[in-house]
Amino acid sequence: MPTFDLNNSPLRDLNQALHALRSDTNETHWTVNHPEGRHAIAAGLDAPITVEIEGIVGYYCAGMNKQASVLINGNAGVGVAENMISGFVHVRGDASQSAGATAHGGLLLIDGNAGARCGISMKGIDIVVKKSIGHMSAFMAQAGSLVVLGDAGEALGDSLYEAKLFVRGSVASLGADCIEKPMEDEHRELLYAKLKNAGLAGEVDPSDFKRYGSARTLYHFHVDNAGAY
Amino acid sequence: MCGIVGLFLKNPNLEPQLGKLLSDMLETMTDRGPDSAGIAVYGSDTEGVKLTLRGPDQAALAETISQLESVFDRSFAKTARDTHTVLSVPAERETKIRAWLKENAPGIDVVSAGKRMEIYKEVGLPASVAERFDLASMSGSHGIGHTRMATESAVVTNGAHPFSTGLDECLVHNGSLSNHNGMRRKLQREGLTFKTQNDTEVAAGYLSWRMREGASLKEALESSLTDLDGFFTFVVGTENGFAVVRDPIACKPAVMAETDDYVAFGSEYRALVGLPGIENARVFEPEPAKVYAWERH
Amino acid sequence: MADHKDPRGTPRTKPRFSATYTPDVMSEIRRAAATGIYDIRGAGAKRPVPHFDDLLFLGASISRYPLEGYREKCGTEVILGSRFAKKPIKLKTPVTIAGMSFGSLSANAKEALGRGATIAGTSTTTGDGGMTPEERGHSKTLVYQYLPSRYGMNPDDLRKADAIEVVIGQGAKPGGGGMLLGQKITERVAGMRCLPPGVDQRSACRHPDWTGPDDLEIKIGELREVTDWEKPIYVKVGASRPYYDTALAVKSGADVVVLDGMQGGTAATQDVFIEHVGIPTLAAIRPAVQALQDLGMHRKVQLIISGGIRSGADVAKALALGADAVAIGTAALIALGDNDPRWEAEYQALGTTAGAYDDWHEGKDPAGITTQDPELMKRLDPELAGRRLANFLAVMTLEAQTIARAAGKSHLHNLEPEDLVALTIEAAAMAQVPLAGTNWVPGKTGL
Numbered sequence: 014m015p016t017f018d019l020n021n022s023p024l025r026d027l028n029q030a031l032h033a034l035r036s037d038t039n040e041t042h043w044t045v046n047h048p049e050g051r052h053a054i055a056a057g058l059d060a061p062i063t064v065e066i067e068g069i070v071g072y073y074c075a076g077m078n079k080q081a082s083v084l085i086n087g088n089a090g091v092g093v094a095e096n097m098i099s100g101f102v103h104v105r106g107d108a109s110q111s112a113g114a115t116a117h118g119g120l121l122l123i124d125g126n127a128g129a130r131c132g133i134s135m136k137g138i139d140i141v142v143k144k145s146i147g148h149m150s151a152f153m154a155q156a157g158s159l160v161v162l163g164d165a166g167e168a169l170g171d172s173l174y175e176a177k178l179f180v181r182g183s184v185a186s187l188g189a190d191c192i193e194k195p196m197e198d199e200h201r202e203l204l205y206a207k208l209k210n211a212g213l214a215g216e217v218d219p220s221d222f223k224r225y226g227s228a229r230t231l232y233h234f235h236v237d238n239a240g241a242y
Numbered sequence: 243m244c245g246i247v248g249l250f251l252k253n254p255n256l257e258p259q260l261g262k263l264l265s266d267m268l269e270t271m272t273d274r275g276p277d278s279a280g281i282a283v284y285g286s287d288t289e290g291v292k293l294t295l296r297g298p299d300q301a302a303l304a305e306t307i308s309q310l311e312s313v314f315d316r317s318f319a320k321t322a323r324d325t326h327t328v329l330s331v332p333a334e335r336e337t338k339i340r341a342w343l344k345e346n347a348p349g350i351d352v353v354s355a356g357k358r359m360e361i362y363k364e365v366g367l368p369a370s371v372a373e374r375f376d377l378a379s380m381s382g383s384h385g386i387g388h389t390r391m392a393t394e395s396a397v398v399t400n401g402a403h404p405f406s407t408g409l410d411e412c413l414v415h416n417g418s419l420s421n422h423n424g425m426r427r428k429l430q431r432e433g434l435t436f437k438t439q440n441d442t443e444v445a446a447g448y449l450s451w452r453m454r455e456g457a458s459l460k461e462a463l464e465s466s467l468t469d470l471d472g473f474f475t476f477v478v479g480t481e482n483g484f485a486v487v488r489d490p491i492a493c494k495p496a497v498m499a500e501t502d503d504y505v506a507f508g509s510e511y512r513a514l515v516g517l518p519g520i521e522n523a524r525v526f527e528p529e530p531a532k533v534y535a536w537e538r539h
Numbered sequence: 540m541a542d543h544k545d546p547r548g549t550p551r552t553k554p555r556f557s558a559t560y561t562p563d564v565m566s567e568i569r570r571a572a573a574t575g576i577y578d579i580r581g582a583g584a585k586r587p588v589p590h591f592d593d594l595l596f597l598g599a600s601i602s603r604y605p606l607e608g609y610r611e612k613c614g615t616e617v618i619l620g621s622r623f624a625k626k627p628i629k630l631k632t633p634v635t636i637a638g639m640s641f642g643s644l645s646a647n648a649k650e651a652l653g654r655g656a657t658i659a660g661t662s663t664t665t666g667d668g669g670m671t672p673e674e675r676g677h678s679k680t681l682v683y684q685y686l687p688s689r690y691g692m693n694p695d696d697l698r699k700a701d702a703i704e705v706v707i708g709q710g711a712k713p714g715g716g717g718m719l720l721g722q723k724i725t726e727r728v729a730g731m732r733c734l735p736p737g738v739d740q741r742s743a744c745r746h747p748d749w750t751g752p753d754d755l756e757i758k759i760g761e762l763r764e765v766t767d768w769e770k771p772i773y774v775k776v777g778a779s780r781p782y783y784d785t786a787l788a789v790k791s792g793a794d795v796v797v798l799d800g801m802q803g804g805t806a807a808t809q810d811v812f813i814e815h816v817g818i819p820t821l822a823a824i825r826p827a828v829q830a831l832q833d834l835g836m837h838r839k840v841q842l843i844i845s846g847g848i849r850s851g852a853d854v855a856k857a858l859a860l861g862a863d864a865v866a867i868g869t870a871a872l873i874a875l876g877d878n879d880p881r882w883e884a885e886y887q888a889l890g891t892t893a894g895a896y897d898d899w900h901e902g903k904d905p906a907g908i909t910t911q912d913p914e915l916m917k918r919l920d921p922e923l924a925g926r927r928l929a930n931f932l933a934v935m936t937l938e939a940q941t942i943a944r945a946a947g948k949s950h951l952h953n954l955e956p957e958d959l960v961a962l963t964i965e966a967a968a969m970a971q972v973p974l975a976g977t978n979w980v981p982g983k984t985g986l
Contacts, residue, residue, distance in 0.1 A: 072758075072761070073758070096694070111748035134743065232721075234576060394780065
């Protein structure tokens with residue numbers, strides 16, 4: 014169980030040690046102390062390990078993650094789990110803007126609030142936020158799911174493609190081409206599966222959520238939609 | 243493009259440490275702004291008005307001040323710190339003294355004026371700027387600091403933040419405005435003068451102008467959201483507190499921490515790491531297009 | 540010509556076209572009125588702008604001594620990314636291939652670019668759509684573009700790349716995002732970009748998780764961490780405020796700055812954007828070099844210039860003005876076979892003519908390059924096309940060497956602005972070299 018103190022050793026050493034791990038490593042649980050807002054902690058991992066970070070992290074923590082589980086016992090700065098491919102990133106505090114940006118897969122679970130642009134350009138990731146998300150979230154979101162137990166800020170899902178959005182609380186406003194869609198059984202099942210995957214099965218009722226998706230009117234340019242651009 | 247730090251103490255016992263805490267915060271933001279640094283400190287109250295003067299060096303400043311004292315036939319309380327000197331003058335003499343300086347000492351700038359505010363800024367890495375002014379020794383109730391990565395205007399001391407917006411008021415900025423040239427021309431027609439091509443100086447001038455026209459600081463900041471175009475996080479210092487506002491798109495970062503002892507602002511969390519009790523602080527990000535203000539009671 | 544007369548023979552005013560409302564302008568107004576959409580097209584600025592053709596080299600004579608062609612060496616190699624990267628890129632020629640996406644180009648065209656660049660000993664670059672295995676396989680040195688859309692972006696490809704290019708803008712559209720219209724979003728292209736097939740794709744103009752140089756520095760830090768500080772990191776900007784942008788790229792930690800002028804091509808953008816935003820390549824180089832010099836970083840952070848580089852003369856001129864290397868896009872496509880007159884009948888059928896075809900976004904390219912149509916694609920043999928590109932790159936390099944030797948230089952990098960004069964006042968002002976036969980640099984020196 015290696016422990017790494019970022020006040021004693023440089024970040025570069027930590028990341029290179031984590032990158033050097035092979036998929037059959039038996040050093041599967043790492044603890045990182047004193048993150049103190051440093052950037053790119055545990056970025057670019059590609060091994061089935063768990064990295065537990067004791068404190069607040071800066072930008073791009075667990076950026077481009079593959080396979081690994083990264084647990085952050087604190088808040089996360091800009092772009093946590095940005096472009097994640099697979100694995101699990103758990104923020105036990107709040108996340109700043111652009112959480113899960115452009116991510117292709119894996120699960121990002123945020124216990125607190127997420128800031129603006131949560132899930133911007135997401136491409137397949139599942140994001141679950143237990144509290145609320147900021148403005149312009151799921152902007153140009155292409156694929157994957159965003160589940161919000163609290164509220165959503167202004168312009169949710171602007172220029173949305175095929176990502177699936179579920180919000181339990183209020184939505185300040187919907188962005189261009191994002192509409193509320195009926196919640197059928199299949200959607201409740203999908204949502205339940207996402208909640209279960211995040212360890213929230215039974216904690217919230219899928220029926221309490223509203224579903225939002227793309228109206229697909231901007232998929233092909235038409236002059237009468239020009240005001241939406 | 244820059245780093246911002248701000249610290250507002252609720253607990254007076256921390257006041258002797260303000261300078262030390264602020265200089266440590268400033269240094270963490272070196273990567274965001276290696277070109278120049280500046281700080282505004284709200285320290286002890288003065289009888290009249292504190293003028294922070296900046297000259298090419300301490301000798302030139304001392305020479306000018308001694309001339310000033312002989313012209314006005316009295317001596318003024320003064321504290322010299324590197325290229326800056328804080329001069330306490332009677333409020334009723336302020337206008338005349340400023341006029342005399344403008345006329346007779348073109349190399350000396352009045353960086354700020356206020357009952358409590360002092361502003362220090364210079365070109366260089368934040369750590370060396372803090373050291374030159376011995377920021378760590380300063381005490382006060384609150385202060386804001388700025389590290390600058392110059393975008394379109396020159397790396398000169400006049401381009402360093404904070405910019406004074408009026409008596410005891412100053413502004414720092416992270417971001418980039420896109421309509422500041424037109425706004426500068428408009429404000430010049432309103433009688434304001436500008437020393438640089440810097441966008442932040444325009445924002446500072448804008449707030450001064452709005453408040454001159456009767457707006458409160460909060461109202462001025464609110465109207466900046468529609469009148470100033472581009473990307474910005476502003477932190478504004480006032481005699482009794484400070485205010486924060488981010489543009490509606492809010493791309494530029496901002497983190498705040500609040501405890502029973504203080505409210506702190508940083509462009510990044512790294513700036514807040516060294517604060518006492520930070521592990522139990524409420525850490526949050528200010529919402530876009532919303533004015534936050536903290537006041538001393 | 541005879542006077543204009545009415546049927547009774549009385550002279551009358553000759554019909555006169557407006558210099559403002561030209562036939563072209565009126566035709567565009569009618570097109571806009573009929574369709575309600577701005578004109579979208581590929582390629583770069585087509586309007587005349589001051590360019591490298593307006594500069595000439597001063598050869599050696601009595602005061603300077605030339606080098607013998609073939610026998611006396613004139614070096615062409617270039618190292619990119621020596622500032623921070625553990626593994627800088629070493630190229631045999633300073634002519635590189637600019638970023639062009641799979642999606643905008645066919646897989647065969649991408650493969651041909653890789654083959655040609657590899658034979659020539661230079662690098663090629665991915666684009667807005669990710670890295671294809673064919674491209675990686677056929678490119679010895681591959682630069683991976685990191686764009687606002689992050690289509691197909693993944694850490695495996697990042698690590699497979701030889702360098703990373705953070706794209707902030709391009710010369711055809713500084714401040715604009717990418718476009719790829721539905722005709723070209725085939726199943727494969729859509730799959731790589733995680734988009735529904737057939738949609739009109741609009742890319743973002745800002746990166747989703749950073750804005751500005753202070754945050755770019757943190758992003759570059761992440762890219763270095765993910766790749767263990769091995770890869771050179773380029774920052775690409777469209778030419779608009781090159782002094783500031785170059786300085787800020789350096790301050791943000793770039794190893795290499797790529798500066799693309801307005802003649803630089805795009806796969807698809809509004810014509811109004813291409814023709815009216817940004818500045819010419821010639822005008823961009825000196826301010827960028829000045830910024831590097833002011834920071835003490837000239838030659839330490841390398842500068843790659845692109846946008847309208849067509850010949851060895853252009854290469855030599857760009858290098859003389861202070862660039863370390865150049866990138867070609869449109870010229871490389873022409874070398875592959877783009878706009879070739881052999882397809883004239885088909886260009887005519889598309890309402891255009893060989894040499895003017897720029898509807899690259901429609902995906903109907905008769906030459907099989909800017910298309911995803913399987914039948915059209917087959918027309919481009921990647922091996923033959925790659926060979927043509929390699930030949931073209933060799934000619935450009937030889938031409939640049941010819942000029943450098945004539946100016947007495949044993950390496951292309953020893954070309955200097957003082958080796959140049961300008962034919963026009965505009966070019967003299969932009970390149971900051973004297974008007975030929977004078978010592979007058981407009982805005983700089985007297986006489």
